Amino acid sequence: MxxxxxxxxxxxxxxxxxxxxxxxxxxxxxxxxxxxxKFDRYSSKDVCRGCGRENEGELCADCQRWQQQYGWYLSHRPLFHYNQAMKEFMQQYKFQGQYHLRAVFQQSLQTVINQMDYDLLIPIPVTNHTMRTRGFNQVTGLLENIRYTELIKHREKQKVAQSKKDRQSRLKAKQPFFLNKRISLQGQQIVLVDDVYTTGRTLYHAAELCYQNGCKRVQSLSLAR
Ligand SMILES: [Zn+2]
Ligand SMILES: [Zn+2]
Structure with a gap:
């Protein structure tokens, strides 16, 4: 049973x-x-082209700011709203470390990823400290049945966890990532995957790194936002 x-x-x-x-x-x-x-899926109609936010017109104010800062914006797709049910799920999966819960959304992610066109699927890494304390990367757990490349690594351990920082200090944060292997990303199409999209700061850092290394196009995906 x-x-x-x-x-x-x-x-x-x-x-x-x-x-x-x-x-x-x-x-x-x-x-x-x-x-x-109880989980609330994002619509794919009338959403911001940048971050997937609903009822925002073409490009929301936040994404316009990213575009000004970088000269490009990330084409991001969130799957579910960060509602109460998702909050509780994250609490159990990520913070209480119930690794078996990774199976809950594997199929949802796989379905969306199968429809995407890309060369490399890259999960956002966790810090060494998180890896030691949590014991797993919550993002790769969600991707268990999908081929991915752990190309991006954390530069050094961060003293304060992302989830504990306020919006301002998160937006100002320095590039925390580096590329793990010397693989040419020249002309590659990449999909970055994270568990939660909050301000976009993390994914923009990762995307910036990809573009600096010659990527043609970077898209991203998150389980929740
Ligand atoms: Zn149930
Ligand atoms: Zn947006």
């Missing part, structure tokens, strides 16, 4: 007509409908 990873109710798998007619790999359900419905 398989139980919902979030509420522990038992999951009874009913085959759909198409699964009976076209038997193939059955998509494994890990969360019940009631739990999954």
């Amino acid at each position: 398989v139980n919902c990873l979030l509420c522990n109710r038992s999951l009874t798998k009913k085959l759909t007509i198409s699964e009976i007619v076209f038997p193939g790999p059955i998509r494994e359900q890990v969360v019940c409908k009631v739990c999954f419905q």
Whole structure:
């Protein structure tokens, strides 16, 4: 018997007509409908071209500021709103270290990533300190069934965790990343993946590094925003 990873109710798998007619790999359900419905998906219509924010017109004020600062803006796609359910999920998965919860959104991410056109999928790294204390990178956990390249590393350990900094000090932060291997990124199309998009600061640092190393295009994706 398989139980919902979030509420522990038992999951009874009913085959759909198409699964009976076209038997193939059955998509494994890990969360019940009631739990999954608490997560609020982003719409893909009428969103900011930069950050995916809804009802913002072409390019929101924040993304216009990034464009002024860098001369380009990141084409970012968030999957779910950072609502109460997502907040609780992050609390359990990331901060309480319940690594088995990585399975909750693997399928959602995989579906979106499969539709994207890119050469390299690069997860945002965690600091060495986080790796030692948490024991895992919450981003690569979400990407378990997908081929990715851990090309970006943290330059040094940060004394204050990102989530504890206020918006201003986060926006002013210096480039925290460097490229792990001497791989030519010349002409490559890259998708960066992070768990949460907050101000965009982290992803812009990573994207800047990619562009400085010759990338043609950098897009990004986050589970939540
Ligand atoms: Zn449930
Ligand atoms: Zn925006």
